[in-house]
Amino acid sequence: MKFIMLASLIAPAAAFTRASTSATRYAATRAFSGSSALFANPKVYFDMEVGGKDVGRITFELRADVAPKTAENFRALCTGEKGYGYAGSSFHRVIPQFMCQGGDFTNHNGTGGKSIYGTKVISILALIFFVSQHHHLKLNRSIKYFTIETLQFEDENFVLKHVGKGILSMANAGPNTNGSQFFICTVDTPWLDGAHVVFGKVVDGLEVVDTIEGVGSRSGSTSAPVKIKACGEIKED
Incomplete structure (x- = not known):
């Protein structure tokens, strides 16, 4: 039995950056005031x-x-x-x-x-197929998820x-x-x-x-x- 692996990238299941609350607050306050003199x-x-x-x-x-x-x-x-x-x-x-x-x-x-x-999480779907003795592709129903992190x-x-x-x-x-x-x-x-x-x-x-x-x-x-x-x-x- 011959195995073939096909990997395809799905739309990210979660892609996010946990922006700093205090940095965001500082920038927003400064933008509102129009000046950094008060801070x-x-x-x-x-x-x-x-x-x-x-x-x-x-x-x-x-x-x-x-x-x-x-x-x-x-x-x-x-x-x-x-x-x-x-x-x-x-x-x-x-x-x-x-x-x-x-x-x-x-x-x-x-x-x-x-x-x-934060972390940027990308889900990758790996589909495992095999070639049957009749040369037809059949799904082995094995799905694996991987995450890639960046800091x-x-x-x-x-x-x-x-x-x-x-x-x-x-x-x-x-x-x-x-x-x-x-x-x-x-x-x-x-x-x-x-x-x-x-x-x-x-x-x-x-x-x-x-x-x-x-x-x-x-x-x-x-x-x-x-x-x-x-x-x-x-x-x-």
């Missing part, structure tokens, strides 16, 4: 360790007024409110006079990470530029592949404009960035482990 951009922090020693805090302002979806992704990964995030993860790639990269809290080597933005999101915009030290931007693997990996610039990097989404900047703790940069190398490997010991959001009254 403060969120601030978040990393408490850093280098070589197992505390080296201080980096504080970021997230530009939710320009890139609300990207800013919300980073904020929620700092708080860990989705059940996963940056706490305990490392900076896996540090190149002096360029940037410090982190955010891979799944594989810890630059190949992983994920955003907060990346699109490039929101390229309004903000890589204008200098302390700029916070998304690392990616090409267009529209934003997850959780990010980098902090240590110099002007204008060649990254239009390819990586800038969504914030360091507002305090540049000396900590200097310390991290100091254990980097041309290859990106670090001479000592660089770890985000703790992180979260700074609530301002």
